[in-house]
Amino acid sequence: MDFRAVPDVIVRRLAIYLRCLQERSQDDDDFISSVQLSQLAGVTAAQVRKDLANFGQLGKQGVGYEVIRLRSKLASLLKADQVVSVAVIGVGELGTALTRYLRRYPYMELAHSFEVVALFDLDPQKQGREVEGLLIEDPESMxxxxxxxxxxxGVITVPRIAAQAAAEAALRAGITAFLNFAPVRLELPPDTRVLNTDVLLELHQLAFSL
Amino acid sequence: MDFRAVPDVIVRRLAIYLRCLQERSQDDDDFISSVQLSQLAGVTAAQVRKDLANFGQLGKQGVGYEVIRLRSKLASLLKADQVVSVAVIGVGELGTALTRYLRRYPYMELAHSFEVVALFDLDPQKQGREVEGLLIEDPESMxxxxxxxxxxxGVITVPRIAAQAAAEAALRAGITAFLNFAPVRLELPPDTRVLNTDVLLELHQLAFSL
Incomplete structure (x- = not known):
């Protein structure tokens, strides 16, 4: 299976399954059924089985999934068994908040999966300052x-007007995957991976249903 | 059409269409074709036509959509033609950053659609302080x-461990729609609307494809 072809919505559920398994005490349970996992994850058991079936024979009929094995399989798929280095581009309010969150985050049992290793900001007054012990640097050195x-x-937390240029600079510097917080659609080559997190869009989604 | 039944993915695109229309200069163009709108929004023209067809006969064959009319229709559907009041629950790094962002946000032409009108935090040391001129209050008064x-x-920006209790308190106080930033699945009644924004899940989605 070409993993790039796995729909985002499935990948997102895999991450939720992994989180559920990580949060679950595992002293006394070696196996978890699709029903149990589905209740933790808030989906149907059929969905759990279908999602996981994409990645081989992970469960045993009538027994369920071996917790340790499933955890390690999901962690491997999601790169949660390694540290993925992240740069935060734009160190304003949001960039600072995200950096603190990610650098302090005590969530992962297995490992901190993401490490913010670089901060960039065009503002010379910010360059040389630190957030959580990490230096803010000139994008020139990216x-x-x-x-x-x-x-x-690359996590894009610059103002909307600066987002396209920031993403292009990061792309030239060798970054090909972006989490974009700026409320704008980035125009990047097709082999670039962009996820948009857009608070205003989400608020509109909520408002629609009010 | 029961608007509650419109899938999130369509509502999200409606918000994107509205943004594209708002960003577009409208001095010389009274009409926009589905092809033009699709290029601005980064989807196919067929998708644009299909999405908009859910909400009545908005376009004219061979001419396109009347920009002002489509804008006002989308704004009405998404409540972007009114001010929706928002409370931020949990005024840490992220809550503060979001409050500043939303209170300063100069994006909407038509109106600021969302107004943060209340801040709550359990921490007595934070209560009585202000963010962007808005008082942090005791959740008791919610x-x-x-x-x-x-x-x-309600925007939930408390730590993960406190999120369920915060959401339940907000629900008792009369809030029924939530944007949840805590990395946890909230257990709320079915008629409650919850959107989850989860940076770690999104980073895992990106990492999957690396």
Whole structure:
């Protein structure tokens, strides 16, 4: 199976399943049924079985999924068994809040999956300052930093007007996956991966149903 | 059409269409074709036509959509033609950043659609302080505040461990729609509307494809 072809919605549920397994005490349960996992995750048992069937024979009929094995399989698929280096581009309110959140986040049992290893801001007054012990640097040095610190994901937290240029600069520096918080659609090459997190769109979605 | 039954993914695109129309200069163009709108929004023209057809006969064959009319229709559907009052529950890093963002946000041409009108935090040391001129209050007063200020949406930015209790308190206070930033699945009655914004899930989605 080409993993790039797996729909986002399935990947997102895999991450939810992993979280459920990580949060669950595992002292006395070696197996978890699709029904149990579905209740933790808030989906149907059929959905759990269908999602996981995409990645091989992970469960046993009538017994369920071996927790340790399923956890490690999901962690491997989602790169949660390694540390993925992240750069935050734009260190305003939101960039600062996200950096603190990610650098302090005590969630993962297995490992901190994401590590913010670089901060960039165009503002010379911010450059040289630190957030959570990490230096804010000039985007001019991005290519060097990305290579040296193996940055894989760029988090775009610049103002809307600056987002396209920031993403292009990051792309030139070698970053190909972006989490974009700016309320604008980034125009990037098709082999670039962009996820948009857009608070205003989400509020509109909620408002629609009011 | 029961608007509650419209899938989230369509509502999200409606919000994107509205944004594209708002960003577009409208001096010289009275009409926009589905092809033009699709290019701005980054979807197919067929998708645009199909999405909009859910809400009546909005376009004219061979001419396209009357921009002003389509804008006002979308704004009405998405409540972007009114101000929806929002409470931020949990005024840590993220709550503060979001409050500043929403209170300063200069995006909407038509109107600021969302107004943060109340901030709550359990921490007595935060209560009485202000963010962007807005007082942080004791969640004890939530029912009164929600009623007086017509709060419709609660933004949950408390730590994960506190999220369920915060949402339940907000629900008792009369809020039925939530944007949840805590990395946990909230257990709320079925007629409650919850959208989850989960940075870690999104990073995992990106990492999956690396």
């Amino acid at each position: 290519a060097k930093v990305v290579q040296e610190r193996h940055v894989r994901i | 029912a009164k505040v929600v009623q007086e200020r017509h709060v419709r949406i």
